[in-house]
Every structure is written in structure tokens, then in C-alpha cells.
Amino acid sequence: MRATVDFFLFDWLAAERLVSRARYADHSRSTFSEVLDTCERVARDKVAPYNREVDTHEPQLVDGRVVLPQSSVDAAMAYVRTGMLAAAQDYADGGMQLPCVVEMAANAFYAKAGIGVGGGMMLTSANANLLRVHGSDAQRRTFANPQFAGRWFGTMCLSEPQAGSSLSDIMTRAEPDGGDYESDALGPRYRIHGHKMWISNGDHEVTENIVHLVLAKIPGSDGRLPPGASGISLFIVPKHLVAANGQLSGARNDVVVAGLNHKLGYRGVPNTVLNFGEGRYPVAGRAGALGYRVGAAGDGLRCMFHMMNEARIAVGLGAAMIGYAGFEASLAYARERRQGRPAGPGGKDPTQPSVRIIEHADVRRMLLAQKAYVEGGLALALYCARLVDEQRSAERPAAEKAALLLELLTPIAKSWPSEWCLEANSLAIQVLGGYGYTRDFPVEQLWRDNRLNMIHEGTHGIQAIDLLGRKVTMRDGAGLALLAARIEATASAAAATSFQREGAALRAALGRLVAATREAWATKVPEEALANATPYLQAFGHVVIAWIWLDVALATLSAEKAVPAAADFLQGKRQAMRYFFEFELGKIDPWLAVVASRNPVCREMREEWFQT
């Protein structure tokens, strides 16, 4: 995968041009490469060998404590030692001031080696990052810095048993802790009571403390929780209490793990139910977990979602990497395994030796589809990460455009790899046949691991409503218009090359997508427009990936002139692009047909008709 990452980063996205900007001025292609070298090596040597063990020995709840296999702990600590938790932070804070695109590329190696490490660590850096932006100085110093250093890990506590996709229904309460609650050095102090569900890394003993970021509602003067999302605030709730000087006080906070969720996959990350404030560890003699408010009251969702774009790109990247691991495993198998013979004009000749299965066209189809999905997903994630850098470090109009395009693409960056790289994992199983269905090969685990990605960090359905209900209509469609302009530019560039036909096909697909968007909203009735939001999301994703692949293919032309020895490698990218255009892009038509016609079949389906 390294050659592909390098090609995407340097030949396609021109990441080294970022060093012309002040923040990255100390960097060069060689410092970027050193980070990639380190992460590739540590992931291969310290994480990948234990990925099966982490699945087989899933986290256990023993006497109220979550116990992980030692290999999980070792892998996490190997990651911490690479300094990647603070990769993007200032030198002054112990960071590397790496661009997001390089950070994501480096993290990709971990996600491919074992999603437990990649996925788990992302939570800690996102938690600390949120505090860096929205926390007070004291909160940053006390709660963010130990996370950047890997001494403490973090969580994001959003969902509750009754409130998953619908955060406005959370029931966790935060009540001011005493009359002096506003004068605590660590921030306005509250007592938290409630139950949080699906909390990854919610408990463990890998680090000496855990920093929970908790969404909760502050009751009004009538004691009732405000309805809706605008009543949600954000709180820091440490597992072990922390003194004003940042030292552990030695006392537990009133947070306990109430249970572990036993998952289909993704078992390297313990997933917990947490109870806050049930009185198991009273603080100052009474029940209620201590929490320090971050930002203003009622501003919780805004603070939390500030980090959501990056978190969602990281989920998409993780999905692409689980897919990549399956692609590599099935490619290696197909190169070795002998079975069957080609059918010649006279049928098959059983006296001839059998061939390696990579020689069968249908196996090549399954490998090529995987390649198109997983490398397409990787390319999209890196493109989006590059937009993050642009948003952060470019001049104003360019930065604003990048931010706009990123907003639009985020639901695709999250959902498309979650769906299609799962399909890639299924194809990897199929290439291995019966062997793929056994636990003697990694592909079945990868398929199980990847199934989570369409669910967490906003389900497929939520992403679809975000895209069609908000992103394509925001600012009078400015985001969609910007994307259309970028796609047009790629199609135009293709017209002057051997990819003229693909450029025309992409332009036509864009036209159908834009028309369907307009038709979906023609009646201005959200129920009608959004009933088929998921097929819209799927079609949008396929158009975006077709564009990404064509843009990548254009980059191969100049790269090949520069390095003729890379011809086979680059030809593979072009063939994956062709596969996508000829086998995949046509799928958008049935999806867009139901969108454009505001097809009522699902909307009108009645519960009583579901009788079986």
C-alpha cells in the first residue's frame, strides 16, 4: 500500500506544496516520508501480528473493571510512542505540526493493521483536539495535554440507550454543584446523572485516567430538561478526580462501567455502557459524577460537531483500510492458490496443470472491484484531509471554498467506504472460497469489523438526510455548485487525453445527479424529497468516486512520463478507474430514478401491509 499512499499524497495531491505555508515550513517531503516510514513499520510489526488475538480475546468485565488482552495494550502503547496522538499539534505543545493529509495517511497504516488501535486512538486525539479548540486554558492544560502525550485516553459520550441517532432525546442531567459551581479552576462544576451507551474505550486500565466528554442537559428552573438539541451542553468527566494543579487526587469520580457490549467485530475497542452518578463512588459524600462544562451552556452539540468532519473522514478511511487489508490478503491468496483451468475453444484440458486462480477472469473481476473500492475510498479520504489543510492554512477565499466542499463531501467520505469497502471484504472472502469462511484466514474478521462503519458516527440513513436535506441545499446550493465545477474541471482535463470517453461519462453522470437533486426538491416537501435519501447518497457517492478515480488517472499520465519504471503500477490505477466507469458508474441510474420521481413506494408502505 505504501506506493499507493505515496502516489496519492505526492503525485496526485501535491502534499509537499504545503511546506510553502508558514505552519509547515519546517517540513519537506522527506520529513513526511519519515513519519510514514515509522507508522508503516510500527503498524506492521507491533499491531498487525496481534489483530486476530484482539478479536479472539475480546475485552472482559472482571470485578467491575474492563480487562484487555496484553497485546491490545502493547499495540496502543506502540502507537503512543510514535507521537501520533499529537501529530497535528504545535511544536510548543509537543506536536509535529503535520498537515492533516499526512497525519491521516500515516494513521491509515494502523487502521489497516488493526482497527482496534486506529479506531481507538482516533477518539483520544479527537477528544483532546476538541478541548484545544473549545476548552479553557486550564481545561486544555489539565485534560487535553495528557491525552496528546498518551498518558490519558479519551472518550466521546453521546448516545444513550433510548437516544442513538436522535441526540435531542438524551436524558443525562447536569446540575450545578453547589453555590460556587462557577468558580472552579477547571470550569463550571456540575453533577452528572445518567446512562451512556456505545461508549468506545469507556473503561480500561491502559492509562492512569480516562477523560470522558459527555453530552448532558442542564434542567431549567422547573427542574425539567429542555427539549431539543439546543438544550445540550458538553462536560468533561474524568474517571479519576483531578486537582486544580492537574494531579490525580487519588479519588474515583462517580462513573462506573455498567456493562460491555458484545460485538460482531471491532473487538479491539471495548464498547461500554457507563452509568454516571449512581452513587457507587460518592464525591464529597454524595452521588453525582463531577463534570466541568466546556464552552457555553447549550453549546454542546456545536462543540462536539466541530470535530465531526475529521472524525467522519477517519471512519471512512478506517473502512477503506479494513477493505485494503482484505484486498491484500485475497490478492496474495489468488497469486498462490491453484484451481481449475481456462476454457479454451475446445473446452478444458484436464491433462494440463491447474492454474493460479488470479488467471481466472472472474477472480480478476473480484480483485479489481476490491481495488477500485478500497483505493477509491483511500483517495477520497486523503482528498478530504487535504481540504482540511486547505481550510486551515490557505488564504481566505481558497480556505472558504475548501471548507464548503468539505462540508458537502463529509457524508460521502464517511458513508461510501463504509458500504463499498464492506463489499470489498465480502469479495475477499469469495476469492478464498471455503477457506475464506474459516477463522484460519483474516478475511472473515475484516468483514465483521467493517460492518460497524455504516452504523457508528451517524448511520447511513443519517448521512443521507444530512446530504440531501442539508448539504446540497445549503447556501442556495453553493456546495453542490462548487463540486460540480471541480468535476467539470476534471472532465475537461480528461477531454485532452485518452480518457475523453470517461470525461464525457462523468459529465453526463453529474448532469443526472444535479437534475435529480432539483427534482427531489421540486415540491419542496421534505417528506417527499427525503424518502429516497439513501439511494441519493449512494448515487452521489458513486459520482464522487468516479470523479476521484478519473482525477487520479490523469495524475498517472504525468507520473508515468516522470518515472517510466512505474508503468505497471500506474496502469493498474488506470484499469481500476476503467473498472469503476464501466462496471460501477451505471448503477447511479436506478438510484437516481427513484430520487428524481420522488418515488412513493417506501413512503406509502403501511405497517399493516408487512404481515408475513
Place this chain on the structure above:
Amino acid sequence: MRATVDFFLFDWLAAERLVSRARYADHSRSTFSEVLDTCERVARDKVAPYNREVDTHEPQLVDGRVVLPQSSVDAAMAYVRTGMLAAAQDYADGGMQLPCVVEMAANAFYAKAGIGVGGGMMLTSANANLLRVHGSDAQRRTFANPQFAGRWFGTMCLSEPQAGSSLSDIMTRAEPDGGDYESDALGPRYRIHGHKMWISNGDHEVTENIVHLVLAKIPGSDGRLPPGASGISLFIVPKHLVAANGQLSGARNDVVVAGLNHKLGYRGVPNTVLNFGEGRYPVAGRAGALGYRVGAAGDGLRCMFHMMNEARIAVGLGAAMIGYAGFEASLAYARERRQGRPAGPGGKDPTQPSVRIIEHADVRRMLLAQKAYVEGGLALALYCARLVDEQRSAERPAAEKAALLLELLTPIAKSWPSEWCLEANSLAIQVLGGYGYTRDFPVEQLWRDNRLNMIHEGTHGIQAIDLLGRKVTMRDGAGLALLAARIEATASAAAATSFQREGAALRAALGRLVAATREAWATKVPEEALANATPYLQAFGHVVIAWIWLDVALATLSAEKAVPAAADFLQGKRQAMRYFFEFELGKIDPWLAVVASRNPVCREMREEWFQT
């Protein structure tokens, strides 16, 4: 599901008309219903409650013996007591002389309750059935009858570690056992040496004996095995030796279980590696498992594949039933779980209570898709089973037509539910969200169980080559012409109803399928035609299911006149049909586009281009 089964059997397929034929003359709708009642009840009470335990406590190899959880044994015995192993056999042989379509419908309840029982038992009845047709009188009496009675169970030993899809490469040897080998009362006696892989139910202690049906090659005079499939013969190899009078001799045959395959799912059926003739249990003082040849030497594959149509329909039915179990589970969840609110013209009102998720259009989409897939798969399996009955009991021209259509449809009956009811299982997980990803709900297991079906009994790729390479071209395309005539008949009937539009869409789809078939073979080069056989299989399957659904929908019209109270139930069938036509049928175009153009992208992909 019972109402659906009854509707398909009696209203759509007119199964009770079969009682006009001599073989079924003692039956009536009520005797058929009694069988369904019994199987529905036993499956619900004796099998379903243990389906998770069978997954959690997978078979273990202890001191060379395969040990199953007691609940597996109990479930199998509950099945045996219903007499279903001999359901289709003559009264004289202790059977019920049931039509295949009723037998399959009854078995569907077991497959839905726990694939371990349904899938495992099917092997025993198929084994015994094969012996009934191809065995000698003594072989039938000695080896088939104890299986029909459930005293012994059976296996099918085809694959070897190096030969899965490519049976012509098997290396198991069968050598005549002494000069008098042809005079054994149980059949020509051989010594078997070799390794068999992926053998379901290959060892256990549920029954006092196991009857292995083993494919092996008889060496030529030069001691070498003949190349190709024509050199394959079929042998009965009992685990425990049997005397000429059918009694157990008390001695073991030289067959041992060498290992268990640890599977992703489908764990109710132990899957083994068997070693034949390695000398662990010498027979008459020397190594070599005793085997009795069935049929003529070299006729092994023909005997084995005689039963393959029914086995493949049963695999498809099993896939549909695993899908059905997920559909029911997610439907029940969606009817209970509250989350979110509808988006009205003024957005969402958080002061209103949340709604049950079945009220969200996207959830209804996921439920309706599942319904279209799993009931479509069930309908296809029953249609094919009805063809088996027609082939067996109708007058000659009708019987021959049924046989021809069945040959053509078998790869679809096997592959289509394997692919799309797996997708249904994924949608069931998605409906449950995070809960669906845990082992606290059944849907994750169902998804794992169903993943096997695209692999065993001929992979998807093998089915595709069978369809495009053999079935649509056989007898100058007579099978395809017959199917086209049936589809035309349904489309014509629809023209006189409110389904005129669907009839026209079906006719158009058929036209594109037939044209693509012709184009695929236009150059008469198998490599070019078959490179895209899998997309062809997918398109063919979607056209067939669209036809099946439209035919089912036509049957709802008359049924509703007869029983107005069933209106909601019948409307649900029509809505699933509409879903299939409006959301699914359009998918055939991109699949057929690559077929018709003999798209070379996969064929021309080179191994060296796969560099990552």
C-alpha cells in the same frame, strides 16, 4: 411466515391440484397443512430457542471425536421424529409420498429456525435419495433406509484440500479390494485412500453410524489416476462397518476426522476434514477404508449431480429463510423501538414524543427491501420445487418442459437468494443500528450464517459459468426460450390488470437479457463470453425475480376477491412487487451492459498491474 407459505403454495402454485395425480391421490390440502403445522411447531419450539447456543458452543474435537452441544442433538432428533427425512418417499418405505413443493415448504420452517438443522438434515435425505435412485437393492436396503428412518446420518464427500470447485482434480484413490472385490453383497468393494475437505456432518455421535458418499478415482493399469471428471466414481464408505445383513459388525472403518473447520457462522453443522485409509483403523489387518461402488465406474459425477438440482434449490431456500428470520426480527424491532421524529414542513418538533422507527421512510425502505428479497427468494424456491413435482408426476411433454426449465433456473435458485438474502440480513442489522451489531440480538449471527451460501454447493462464479456457459445455450437455447415464453405469458396477463406498466417493464427487461445473451456469444469465444458471467447471473436473477413477483402479484388479485379480509396481507405482496420493479429491476442495465459489450476490463487486467 405461515400465511405467506400458504399463499404461495395454494393460491399461487395451486399445490392441491397435485392430488389429482396417482402418487399424491391420498393427499389433500388438509394433509399438506398438517405437515406444515407440525414442522412449523417443532421448528419454533424445538429448534429456534437453541439457535444462538448452537452458534456460541460450536462443535469441538475431543480425543478424535466430534462433540456437539446437546441442544444440537435434541434439535436434530426432533426433526427426525417428524418423519421429514423420508417425506417424499413411498409409503412402502415408510415415507409420506409428499410432493417436493410441500416438503420444501415444510423444511423452510426449520431453515428459518436454525440453519444447523435444516442444512444438516438435507444432506442425509439427499444422500439416501441418491442411493434410492442409483444404488443396488442391497445398497438401498442397507444404507438408504436407515437414513430415511434417521437412525444413521449421511454426508457428501466431494471436495479435497486442493480440489474445491475443480472436482476433476481430486486425488482420492479407490483400489479393488482383493480378487473377489466384485462379489460383495453390498456392491463392488474397494479400498479408499485420500483426504476430503469441507465435509459437513463428517463426524458426530448423534447417530450410531454415518454413511459417507465419496467421490474417488480408480487408478488405471499403470497405477495412475485418470485425468478429468470422467474418471470419477462414487463409493459408499460407512464410518462403522456393516455386515451383509445390514447389522453393524462392531468394527470401525478406516475413516478418521483429521480436523474441524472453524467457521464464521453456520456452526450448527460441524464441518470436518476426513482422512480415508490412513491406517488408524485397519480393516482385515491393513490400511484402507472399505468402500462400495455405487453405479458404474466413471459414473460418479453423474450420480452425484443427479441430486444437485434439489440440493441447490434447498441451499437457495435456506438462504431465503435465514433472510426471513432477519426480516422478522428487524420488523419486530422497528415496530417497538422509538427514535426520532418525522420532518414536517417546519422541521422537527422536539416537544412531540418520538415515533416508532417503522414510521421513518428509510426504515420502511429497509424492511420493504428485505421483504422483496426474502419472499422473492422463497417464492422462487417453491416455484422450482413445483417444477420438480411436475417433472416427476406430470404427463410427458409437460414433465419434459418442467425438467428443462428447472435445469435453467437452478443456478438462479441457488445464487440469487444467497446474494440478496445476505443483503437482507445486512439491512436487518442496519435497522437495529448499534444493537444489531451486538450478539444480544440474532441478526448478526444470521448475517454470518448466510455468508456461506454464496460459497458452498458451487460458488457464485461456478453458478454463473453454468448459466451462461451451459444452461442458456443448451439445446439451441430451448431452456431460455421456454423461460421467455413463461415470462411473456405473465406479462400478457398483467396487461389486463393494474400492473400493465410492470408487465411492459418485465417484457423490456427480458428483451435486454435475451439480446445480451446473444451478444455475449456473438464471437463464439468462451473467454470473451464468460469473462462477465457473474454480472450476467445477477441480471438474469433480477429478471427472474421480477417475473416471479409479478406472477405472485397477479395471484393476489383473485385471492383478494375470494378473501377480502386478507386485503392488507395481499397489498403487502403487491407493494413488495412494486418495490422490486421500481428500486431493483433497473440494476440489470449496468450488469447487462458489460455482458453485451463483452467488456474486456477484467479479462485484460494483468497480474503485475495489481501492485499496491
